[in-house]
Amino acid sequence: MSASPAPTARAGRDPGAPVEISHLSKSFGSFRAVDDLSFSVRPGRITGFLGPNGAGKTTTLRMALGLIKPSSGTATIAGHKYIDLKDPLGTVGAALEATNFHPGRSGRNHLRVLAAASGVSDQRVDEMLDLVGIPAAAKKRAGGYSMGMRQRLGLAAALLGDPQVLILDEPANGLDPEGIRWLRGFLRHLAGEGKTILISSHMLSEVEQTVDDVVIIANGQFVRQGTIQELRGHARIIVRTPSGDRLTDALRRAGLHVEALPEGRYAVSTDDLIQVGDAAFAAGVPVHELRAEQADLEQLFFQLTENTNRNLNQSNGQRVPGGAPPEGRQTAPGGAK
Numbered sequence: 001m002s003a004s005p006a007p008t009a010r011a012g013r014d015p016g017a018p019v020e021i022s023h024l025s026k027s028f029g030s031f032r033a034v035d036d037l038s039f040s041v042r043p044g045r046i047t048g049f050l051g052p053n054g055a056g057k058t059t060t061l062r063m064a065l066g067l068i069k070p071s072s073g074t075a076t077i078a079g080h081k082y083i084d085l086k087d088p089l090g091t092v093g094a095a096l097e098a099t100n101f102h103p104g105r106s107g108r109n110h111l112r113v114l115a116a117a118s119g120v121s122d123q124r125v126d127e128m129l130d131l132v133g134i135p136a137a138a139k140k141r142a143g144g145y146s147m148g149m150r151q152r153l154g155l156a157a158a159l160l161g162d163p164q165v166l167i168l169d170e171p172a173n174g175l176d177p178e179g180i181r182w183l184r185g186f187l188r189h190l191a192g193e194g195k196t197i198l199i200s201s202h203m204l205s206e207v208e209q210t211v212d213d214v215v216i217i218a219n220g221q222f223v224r225q226g227t228i229q230e231l232r233g234h235a236r237i238i239v240r241t242p243s244g245d246r247l248t249d250a251l252r253r254a255g256l257h258v259e260a261l262p263e264g265r266y267a268v269s270t271d272d273l274i275q276v277g278d279a280a281f282a283a284g285v286p287v288h289e290l291r292a293e294q295a296d297l298e299q300l301f302f303q304l305t306e307n308t309n310r311n312l313n314q315s316n317g318q319r320v321p322g323g324a325p326p327e328g329r330q331t332a333p334g335g336a337k
Contacts, residue, residue: 018041018043018196019167019196021039021060021074022038022073023073024063024070024073025073026056026060026071026220027071032220034056034220035219035220036073037073037220038222039222042212042213044194046191046211047214048201048207048215050201050202050216051217051223051305052218055218055220056220057202058169058200060075061094061198065082065094078164089118089161090164091161091165092165093167094166094167095155095158096169097154101142102142106138106139107129107138107145107149107156108138110142112125124160128159128160133152134153137149148176148179148182151179151183155186165195165196165197165198166190166197166198167198170201172206172207180206187210212228213226218304223304223305236270236271236292236293237268237270237271237272237291238261238291239265239266239276239290240287240288241266241287242288243285244260247280248266249283250285251280254275264288265289267293271292276290277290
């Protein structure tokens with residue numbers, strides 16, 4: 001189906017935002033991985049940071065966490081650059097990789113090492129293992145953990161300091177449906193406690209049922225920001241009738257926009273099913289199908305990012321696809337790399 005009209009793009013500054021990206025750029029030689037990117041993350045909500053593989057998501061998160069230096073622009077957490085935070089562990093936790101642990105060390109000992117370096121008690125370690133649901137595996141070597149258990153261990157590490165902001169890079173990678181369901185409920189639980197969560201993903205379908213807001217980028221550039229509801233746009237009504245001209249006239253008299261579709265179907269730009277049905281009935285139009293239909297978010301996501309790629313290629317010549325060249329292995333807050 002055709003996607004509903006996209007919401008107006010917005011990327012304004014919000015100095016009080018838990019995460020604030022302002023005119024952020026990063027170049028690796030002649031390659032521009034992030035290009036004048038600006039957006040804010042609202043407090044107490046789950047924000048999906050979306051874009052195709054290589055769009056610049058991980059590079060942006062690494063700049064926000066002080067792991068790599070921007071070429072220009074700023075990234076702040078709770079109003080400060082990461083390096084200037086007085087209590088980094090209590091401000092932001094991050095999980096950028098699911099393999100950031102010594103494979104021969106137990107999950108509990110991995111957390112204990114991180115906790116000791118940050119002045120966090122062993123009691124907190126055990127509480128986090130319970131919270132993420134892996135206390136039974138805590139004494140086993142982390143190298144034998146499944147991907148789902150590794151993701152949970154990374155979350156436990158990110159939460160050691162009880163931060164108000166969580167930054168998670170592709171947390172659903174490698175998870176089976178049960179793991180994704182668990183992650184969705186867990187993040188909702190944390191958001192319900194007032195935490196602000198920023199999660200990156202290259203697939204809108206992975207986070208559609210989890211996030212409140214989305215920020216979409218492509219080729220390192222801002223594309224769109226809004227709530228899930230705004231991205232969906234207005235639902236439209238699909239009508240199938242053998243009397244298309246009469247239906248169109250009746251609905252246009254009612255002030256509605258009508259678009260002809262294949263196979264005798266018509267799309268009406270409204271979410272009022274009763275209004276459409278009443279207008280057709282009053283005009284004596286036979287209706288064989290009448291249903292509400294919302295925008296296909298996955299289709300809209302690909303449409304937005306493909307348009308950005310196309311426009312950039314036309315204006316600047318063919319851009320090299322993919323993200324930034326591999327950065328060094330740098331340790332992120334909460335122990336992620």
